[in-house]
Amino acid sequence: MTAGSAVPHRPIVVGVEGSETDETTVAWATNEAVRRQTSLQLVHAQALPSWFGRNHRLTDEAKEYADARVAELLEQARAYVNAREPAMVTESHHEFGAVASVLSNAAREASLVVVGASPTPEQKHTPLRSVAGHVAAHAPCPVVVAHDPGDGPGSGDIIVGVDGSRASEAAVAFACEETVYRGIGVAAVLAWEPTVSGWPVLPDAPEAQRDLAADALAGAVARWQDRYPTVPLEQRLVQGPPVRALLDLAPHASLLVVGSHGHGWFPGLLLGSVSNALIRHAPVTVAVVRGSGH
CATH class of the missing domain: 3.40.50.620 (HUPs)
Structure with missing residues (x-):
């Protein structure tokens, strides 16, 4: 240019x-x-x-x-x-x-x-x-x-938070696009916590809830795996609060990507609160992506 x-x-x-x-x-x-x-x-x-x-x-x-x-x-x-x-x-x-x-x-x-x-x-x-x-x-x-110049060797994957919302779908798309530019991989992370509740659509057994979380994660990335077949896209299911899960992974990431806001498929998964926390506390560069229609 x-x-x-x-x-x-x-x-x-x-x-x-x-x-x-x-x-x-x-x-x-x-x-x-x-x-x-x-x-x-x-x-x-x-x-x-x-x-x-x-x-x-x-x-x-x-x-x-x-x-x-x-x-x-x-x-x-x-x-x-x-x-x-x-x-x-x-x-x-x-x-x-x-x-x-x-x-x-x-x-x-x-x-x-x-x-x-x-x-x-x-x-x-x-x-x-x-x-x-x-x-x-x-x-x-x-x-x-x-948080950094973005010109390092880029050995760490791009970490993207997933919660099943449109905003997190847009975040996965952005992460995949970035990997094409950078030649590295993506790790899609869904953090979940067992809940007992008045949520009749969810079983009370933690093992069953974990299976649902795994299915939701797979569904959230399937479209982008098809669109970016050459991008290494790993799925990581983590039990615990989303902010803690992403901050724990952050030191090993070249970039953290999350949706700007969105009500996830599981109680308590609101990426707006996660994105604000990462902006304040993440030690690496953070990208916040809005979903369509927001």
């Missing part, structure tokens, strides 16, 4: 916040753009205090100062991209407004949104991880919270 060539896919939107996490975020997005043969859109959002709106002179002065500072910030990000991939097509966008809203709007024309995993919420800048959950719930495309 050259700087002047037509880009066949929607761009990858990258949230640039002006912190030490930007290099990791931009590096992950750049590597992904190379894999997907698409371009990057570098986006910075800045919210002004509400009381600024009452004083037009202060608002204009603040915006003028911010425009100059952000132009320098985005130019640094672009220079970092070009140092890694000189032919990469990049665009920049600066907008005043809530970070989550600006990124969600930019996502409408994007193939992916990539944000950083800010280490602490006490930092002076707005930590993008604090808004990642909001963006993941509203963006029409997958949202990636980058």
Whole structure:
């Protein structure tokens, strides 16, 4: 791909916040753009205090100062991209407004949104991880919270959480697509816990419930096994809470993928709560994917 060539896919939107996490975020997005043969859109959002709106002179002065500072910030990000991939097509966008809203709007024309995993919420800048959950719930495309540059040897599988919802089906599809780009395997994980209940459709015996969970997992991945016959797709059934199960597997994964939300086939399997927990606690890069119709 050259700087002047037509880009066949929607761009990858990258949230640039002006912190030490930007290099990791931009590096992950750049590597992904190379894999997907698409371009990057570098986006910075800045919210002004509400009381600024009452004083037009202060608002204009603040915006003028911010425009100059952000132009320098985005130019640094672009220079970092070009140092890694000189032919990469990049665009920049600066907008005043809530970070989550600006990124969600930019996502409408994007193939992916990539944000950083800010280490602490006490930092002076707005930590993008604090808004990642909001963006993941509203963006029409997958949202990636980058913990690493994404250019390592990629020896770990992609781990994808499954709960039987449309969102988790979309997550499996995204995971399989990523393996095609990366040349690695997928492990589809369904975590379940025995339940005794007023759920007449479920037998009380844990062994029988486990069999149902295994059937549900097999059914959730069957379609994608047929569509991606060359992708190594492993099924893992884990007894325990979904968050704990995925966090235990995370250190061995190159990427964790989950649905943004969805009511699973088994009581308590709500991937929205899982995705929010992984955004906060996972030690590796997390991709959150919305299902169709959400």
